[in-house]
Amino acid sequence: MDIIIILFIISIIMCVSWLACKDRILGSENQTYKRNQTLDEYLKTQGQTAFEGHSTQLTDEPEFLKNIVKNNNIKHVMEIGFNAGHSSDIFLSNNKNIHVTSFDIGEHAYVQHSKKYIDTTYPGRHELIIGDSTKTIPNYIKNNKHKKFDIIFIDGGHDYNIAKADLMNCRHLAKSSKSIVIMDDTTFPNNKECEWNVGPNRAWKEAKDAGIVKELGSSNEQPCRGYSYGKYSNI
Numbered sequence: 001m002d003i004i005i006i007l008f009i010i011s012i013i014m015c016v017s018w019l020a021c022k023d024r025i026l027g028s029e030n031q032t033y034k035r036n037q038t039l040d041e042y043l044k045t046q047g048q049t050a051f052e053g054h055s056t057q058l059t060d061e062p063e064f065l066k067n068i069v070k071n072n073n074i075k076h077v078m079e080i081g082f083n084a085g086h087s088s089d090i091f092l093s094n095n096k097n098i099h100v101t102s103f104d105i106g107e108h109a110y111v112q113h114s115k116k117y118i119d120t121t122y123p124g125r126h127e128l129i130i131g132d133s134t135k136t137i138p139n140y141i142k143n144n145k146h147k148k149f150d151i152i153f154i155d156g157g158h159d160y161n162i163a164k165a166d167l168m169n170c171r172h173l174a175k176s177s178k179s180i181v182i183m184d185d186t187t188f189p190n191n192k193e194c195e196w197n198v199g200p201n202r203a204w205k206e207a208k209d210a211g212i213v214k215e216l217g218s219s220n221e222q223p224c225r226g227y228s229y230g231k232y233s234n235i
């Protein structure tokens with residue numbers, strides 16, 4: 001009889017513990033991640049609410065990124081510009097078979113919080129390479145000679161020299177005529193241009209004019225906010 005009572009008490013204790021923990025995955029002491037929490041909800045719990053511009057501030061661009069990744073042939077996605085992880089989150093949540101490699105200079109404190117969220121939500125499916133992309137991308141190419149990506153999203157530094165280096169370097173990471181390259185922060189001719197558009201616009205236009213990139217489309221949802229996409233030619 002005693003043993004039954006002891007077993008009963010143990011099972012009550014186990015149930016209570018399970019109920020207390022069931023919606024939690026414990027991180028470090030002050031970093032608790034709740035299952036089903038969105039990236040923004042999690043970042044808010046970490047005191048992170050102000051971010052550099054990102055794709056989910058728009059409506060057209062996240063839809064485009066979602067749709068382009070929802071394809072069984074897509075396996076490897078890369079992006080320059082992880083920032084707060086919003087574009088990685090879009091890619092990873094819309095195709096469970098893909099792996100994302102992000103490059104970011106790591107200048108924002110929230111990058112590490114976002115990386116933690118992405119790793120907990122999509123275990124083993126994301127890699128973040130910290131450093132200046134004008135150096136980390138050539139290093140990556142040297143050390144990963146056969147690595148190619150199906151989607152290349154360029155959304156890092158906006159200075160002309162960086163945007164141009166990123167666009168040209170990523171050509172070595174594209175599959176012949178199959179990979180899609182997306183250049184963020186480009187705007188249509190005659191549309192309003194802001195300082196962050198000047199570099200990407202010029203780099204993209206020069207690559208098109210030189211026949212390095214063949215444009216397939218572009219979007220300009222708001223003044224100064226747009227993107228273009230296409231394929232690298234003659235790889």
Ligand SMILES: C[S@@+](CC[C@H](N)C(=O)[O-])C[C@H]1O[C@@H](n2cnc3c(N)ncnc32)[C@H](O)[C@@H]1O
Nearest residue numbers: 054055081083086087104105132133155156157
């Ligand atoms: C516009 S945000 C990226 C937004 C993100 N792709 C999204 O949509 O959620 C640009 C990011 O690139 C980073 N960055 C700026 N210059 C860079 C460089 N030279 N190399 C790598 N990352 C850079 C910034 O720190 C920032 O995190």
